[in-house]
Amino acid sequence: MSNVAPSLAGWMARQRWYATKGRTPAIRVIGSLETMVNEVLVMTLLVIDEAPDVPVLYQVPITARPTPLPGGDHAFIGSSDGLYLYDGPHDPIYAHGLLNTMATEKHVDGSDAQADGHTLAAPGRVVSSRVLKGEQSNTSIIYDVEGETPQVIAKVFRVLHHGDNPDVTTQAALTEGGSGRVPASFGSLTATWTDPGRDEGLAHGHLAFSQEFLPGLEDAWRVALDAARAGTDFTQAAFDLGVATAEVHATLAAELPTVEAGPDEVAAALVSMRRRLTTAAREVPEIAEFKEAIDRVYGVAESRPWPRLQRIHGDLHLGQALQSPERGWVLLDFEGEPLRPMPERSRPDVPLRDVAGMLRSFDYVSGSLAQEKPSVDASAWAGAARRSFVDGYIASSGVDVRAERALLDAFEIDKAVYEAIYESRNRPDWLGIPVAAIARLVERSAPRVS
Ligand SMILES: Nc1ncnc2c1ncn2[C@@H]1O[C@H](COP(=O)(O)OP(=O)(O)O)[C@@H](O)[C@H]1O
Numbered sequence: 001m002s003n004v005a006p007s008l009a010g011w012m013a014r015q016r017w018y019a020t021k022g023r024t025p026a027i028r029v030i031g032s033l034e035t036m037v038n039e040v041l042v043m044t045l046l047v048i049d050e051a052p053d054v055p056v057l058y059q060v061p062i063t064a065r066p067t068p069l070p071g072g073d074h075a076f077i078g079s080s081d082g083l084y085l086y087d088g089p090h091d092p093i094y095a096h097g098l099l100n101t102m103a104t105e106k107h108v109d110g111s112d113a114q115a116d117g118h119t120l121a122a123p124g125r126v127v128s129s130r131v132l133k134g135e136q137s138n139t140s141i142i143y144d145v146e147g148e149t150p151q152v153i154a155k156v157f158r159v160l161h162h163g164d165n166p167d168v169t170t171q172a173a174l175t176e177g178g179s180g181r182v183p184a185s186f187g188s189l190t191a192t193w194t195d196p197g198r199d200e201g202l203a204h205g206h207l208a209f210s211q212e213f214l215p216g217l218e219d220a221w222r223v224a225l226d227a228a229r230a231g232t233d234f235t236q237a238a239f240d241l242g243v244a245t246a247e248v249h250a251t252l253a254a255e256l257p258t259v260e261a262g263p264d265e266v267a268a269a270l271v272s273m274r275r276r277l278t279t280a281a282r283e284v285p286e287i288a289e290f291k292e293a294i295d296r297v298y299g300v301a302e303s304r305p306w307p308r309l310q311r312i313h314g315d316l317h318l319g320q321a322l323q324s325p326e327r328g329w330v331l332l333d334f335e336g337e338p339l340r341p342m343p344e345r346s347r348p349d350v351p352l353r354d355v356a357g358m359l360r361s362f363d364y365v366s367g368s369l370a371q372e373k374p375s376v377d378a379s380a381w382a383g384a385a386r387r388s389f390v391d392g393y394i395a396s397s398g399v400d401v402r403a404e405r406a407l408l409d410a411f412e413i414d415k416a417v418y419e420a421i422y423e424s425r426n427r428p429d430w431l432g433i434p435v436a437a438i439a440r441l442v443e444r445s446a447p448r449v450s
Pocket residue numbers: 132135136137138139140153183211212213214215219319320322332333335
């Protein structure tokens with residue numbers, strides 16, 4: 001097609017996944033994978049947006065149809081060369097083709113980009129597909145498939161990066177390790193594209209992956225919020241969540257490389273934590289006043305022995321766990337923290353970070369209920385859930401994380417610092433939740449200066 005970019009820019013700016021809110025995209029198509037299916041041109045465009053200071057690369061799958069897609073008005077992008085352009089995931093021709101590509105290890109050649117599929121187990125024949133609704137940073141397509149096989153979900157990554165996406169590699173390793181604590185991985189799609197900024201002039205990364213879809217399950221955030229509001233005991237569920245987290249850690253340590261936490265590794269982790277603190281102090285005045293005290297907590301953590309580093313979830317919170325009646329807790333979304341640079345997210349890290357993430361999440365339950373009208377005091381509920389979660393983690397892992405309090409506190413503070421940045425950028429009304437946690441943790445952990 002001659003030039004689809006003019007139709008795309010305005011549409012991209014309105015999408016949930018467009019990362020630079022409030023800016024007008026300045027886009028250029030740098031690569032394209034194209035196939036013709038029954039008179040429909042299916043294009044996976046790699047689109048660079050130079051509007052932000054650091055350009056962002058997006059994956060924008062679109063279909064170009066000679067006639068309108070029935071029922072596709074909500075996914076209509078615009079017209080070009082007399083063709084009707086649609087957001088690919090909403091068009092069954094793209095959606096079915098994507099799953100097929102991942103299931104058959106097909107190679108697709110594009111002018112500037114190449115994609116290849118990888119599959120662990122093929123799902124059955126697709127009957128229908130639909131896009132998952134809700135606020136998400138990526139676009140997920142749910143497929144109904146023929147026969148006894150489970151439903152399938154394919155996640156289309158919108159922002160692309162050079163290097164493996166941990167959402168794919170970590171969950172695939174867990175599936176290969178026989179873990180039922182994640183939905184079974186089916187396949188993934190990677191691409192190579194030109195990148196003049198890299199030494200070899202090429203970048204390589206994940207475009208999409210597919211896994212078992214577990215329908216009709218509530219995530220733990222909703223379950224916990226309802227339980228806390230009603231004052232229902234959650235300690236057994238929290239204990240089981242601790243067990244599930246420890247089991248995932250054990251499988252990841254067995255399946256993927258682990259490394260000794262030597263002085264260089266500890267120093268690198270501290271550099272990243274202090275960099276984040278500096279950003280938070282600059283963006284959030286409430287954090288600036290705690291900066292020195294937090295720095296002292298980090299100093300204590302630095303002087304303690306660190307456990308061996310391994311792959312972890314990286315952004316574990318209650319919204320990332322589904323409660324299945326058959327399987328118990330199942331964990332999702334191993335993509336890591338969206339605000340952390342992608343190369344850092346695939347590095348071996350301290351499993352205590354995931355423990356800290358979940359502890360923060362129980363605090364968020366009581367923090368958000370305290371803001372409801374009328375306000376609900378769930379602090380005792382949250383305290384009991386936090387203790388039970390840690391009990392479950394210790395029971396399964398055999399690691400006494402309470403004995404590593406100084407480290408756990410430092411990671412909990414680091415997570416709350418991250419949350420303060422996240423909330424100030426996305427949900428300012430909730431900024432008080434991580435700030436109050438930092439005040440409490442610092443009061444408990446920061447050595448006083450006389
Ligand atoms: N395999 C799955 N089975 C059931 N629901 C899922 C599955 N994967 C994702 N979901 C649902 O989709 C939501 C978003 O998925 P997630 O992986 O967190 O995407 P994103 O990275 O776009 O936020 C989850 O909170 C969950 O409700």
